[in-house]
Amino acid sequence: MDDLLHKLVSGALTAGLIALVGALSMAARRRRAAREEAAAQAPVPPQPNAAAPDPTRGRESR
Template sequence: MDDLLHKLVSAALTGVLIALVGALSVAARRRRVAREEAAAPAPVEDRSQMLLRQAQQLDDSRDELAAQGRQAEALAQAREAAALWRELTRVRPGRFQAERRAALGRLSELLAAMGQGDQAAQVRQEATGLS
């Protein structure tokens, strides 16, 4: 009987020790991975990615402001967006022409709505030159 009890306790202790070693191993591995990730340099956003994200946000903001009837604020956003799309086409030649053309078209519409017909015509001419 003592021998059977000894074997059962021994087997139980062995199982607990194996589980404990496994848990400690997993915890150590997680700490090592966390340290490596913390030490790794942060990914650097490409300039064109940053410009693209900003231009898209300005386009969205411009449209929301215009829909709310806040034309002057929408016009300011449209000017900034057009400037960023111009920069993007310089940074990435051959890319973003359609987006730039659309942004210029929207800027032209807002300029005309605000009574700035001469500037609207200049912007339309720039957009036409992109075709």
């Protein structure tokens, strides 16, 4: 009887540890994927320089 109980408890502990490691691995993978996805977002285009002259002004068609 003690052998059967030992095998059951040992199996339960092993299964619990495997499930815990799997859950931690999935959480780390989700965080890494979210971080990489955020870093891969298209950069915001630069705003036009307000101090630079407008190249379309001052030209008149003849």
